[in-house]
Amino acid sequence: MLKSQTSKRIKDYLAEDITLGKSISPTDYDENGEQYYVSMADIKNWCFEEEEAKTVSQSYFDATPNKRIAINDIIMARSGEGTIGKVAIIDNEENEAVYADFTMRIRLKDYNPIFAYYYFRTDFFQYLVYTHKKGLGNNTNIFPSQVRELPIPEISLAEQEKIVNAIKSETDMQREFDKKIKEKKEEINRLIYDAIN
Structure with missing residues (x-):
């Protein structure tokens, strides 16, 4: 702990x-x-x-x-x-x-x-x-x-910065995944909309 x-x-x-x-x-x-x-x-x-x-x-x-x-x-x-x-x-x-x-x-x-x-x-x-x-x-x-x-x-400032950069890198990747998911959802919605109209 x-x-x-x-x-x-x-x-x-x-x-x-x-x-x-x-x-x-x-x-x-x-x-x-x-x-x-x-x-x-x-x-x-x-x-x-x-x-x-x-x-x-x-x-x-x-x-x-x-x-x-x-x-x-x-x-x-x-x-x-x-x-x-x-x-x-x-x-x-x-x-x-x-x-x-x-x-x-x-x-x-x-x-x-x-x-x-x-x-x-x-x-x-x-x-x-x-x-x-x-x-x-x-x-x-x-x-x-x-x-x-x-x-x-109790971590050095250099180590804190290293951890922050690693977290930011991971969250940037997550944002990219989220963006791709959103694009796919929009594509699916367009396909369904086109199919029912």
Whole structure:
């Protein structure tokens, strides 16, 4: 088990404290806004889905400078069965956003944030979240004070980069397979459509 193989905890690599996001009221949303509100729903698929995210007013955004996202931030859902522990890495400098109160922001130093993101997605880490969460039913939470104490692999930055590159290579191959499957499905649909028309 990782706890017996490393003495390092997430807190050992934090650039700053893990912080909870900002709450919002309905009047703070702005359909014409240019900045996003990153909610748990927007990271449920392990990435920030800006297409689904709501936008906020400029005044709300300006009033929350310490609750904004930056490149390589990791946003973690802190509440709710099926969502708790899910993470997204901010990989686009173009996205200006405030992260929601039911999420937390993790900023790392001296640790590859992409490697950390992949680690946070592992069954092992998700099991740690599951065993450390508090509450009952769908009203469960995990807090920054708990997350910061969870173990993290003690691996050199060079080795982290090597692992990240291997994972990216595998996911690129998977995307190619997915693309081919989609093309074949479209071809099958065309054949069936032509046959019935």
